[in-house]
Structure formats: C-alpha cells, structure tokens
Amino acid sequence: MYATAHRVVSPTTGAEGINAFHYLHGGYEWDGPPPPESMPETDPGTLFNDSVAVPPPGNRVRSYLDVVAPDGTPAREIERALADVTSRDVPGSFPAVWTSGRFWFRFGLELALVPVWRQELRLLLENVAAVLGRS
C-alpha cells in the first residue's frame, strides 16, 4: 500500500490543512524492503480511501509524508518503525528517505517548516494513521 499525507494551502482562499490518501497495491506482499515497482512514482496502487481538509486540485504542497508498506499493515507498526528510524537518523536535508524493515518513508517540507520538522512529521503521520484506521 501507499499512504500519504500532504499539508496544503489553497492559492485562492489561503485555507490550509492536511489531506491524506490510502492506496492499495492489491495483496502484493514483500518480506524485505519495498521493491522498486511498489514505489509511488512507479505504481502507487489504487486509491481506496481519503481524508480531505482542503479539496484538491491546485493547492500548493508545503509538506508531505509518503509511506509504502504491505497492504493491511496496522498503523501502529508504521508509527513504531518511523519513530525508530527518525530517532536514529536525523537528516541533513529534506526531502529525507528512510527504509525500515518492510517500510519505506519519504518526508519533504519547505524551509519555513524545518525548525518544527519533528512536529510536522508527527502531524502528517497522525493523518496517515487516521486514514488507514478509517479504511
């Protein structure tokens, strides 16, 4: 599966919020790191569920968290893996990419959000977990 959360801002109204999306790869499984063909640019899967605060399209993306994991992975496993990897590996630049077990993460944000990057990552992750929980 591919799950992602975006902080977006509307160019017309200035409304800002976090949208989250949950895609399924359709039972495609792996044991080690996610295979290249499961990466979102290659094959994000099909959209299964979403949670939209600021309706697309055309909103500017200020930050995003991408997660690739086997379909059906509980949100708490993803949260644990991301907390583990970010406690060990503080990036020197964004976007940052981390691989942990069967999970792949990519986190990008604009410069103004860097001083609060941990808080931003937590917010995005909460939104990813929420959209997985509703699916």
Add this chain to the structure above:
Amino acid sequence: MTDAARRYEELTRQLLEGRARGEFGKGSPGEAREDELLERMDDCWWEMSEAERDEADRRLEESRRISAPDELDAVDVKVPSGGDFMPRQVAA
C-alpha cells in the same frame, strides 16, 4: 511531553511561520501578534522542566543544520476513488 512543552512547540511553529511569511516585525500589522506569541512562549518556557528546555534548544539547533527548499515544487491533484496515480505532481 508536558502540556507546556507541547504548547511551546506549537507557538514556536506559529512564530517561525509568521516570520517566514514576513507577517511580523517592528511596525508591521502583525507586531502585536508576534509580541503575544513571544509572551505566551515565555510563560510556557518557565512551566517547562529543565530537560524540556534543553530538548527545545537542542531541536532548534539541530534544525539549523538541515537544509530544505524554500518551497516545494508540488501541487495536489484530484484522484477519483480507484485512481492509480499520485495525489500530487510537480507544479507547472
């Protein structure tokens, strides 16, 4: 993390974002708002434990060593249910 530390983090975020957007500064329309944020941050600071203050300082220092683009070159796109493409793309 205590409530004070959480509030401090959120207020820091609001302050830095306002400054990055050029909303704050002496004589600006946002000056009063900036002062209010600073005052509330100060209140939280004195409610926080020494360890939380050290952690807040450490994280701010850590962030100064991380680079990132001024803006992401990305916009979102509408994906219908069952759609098989990402919900964002490179801005035109």
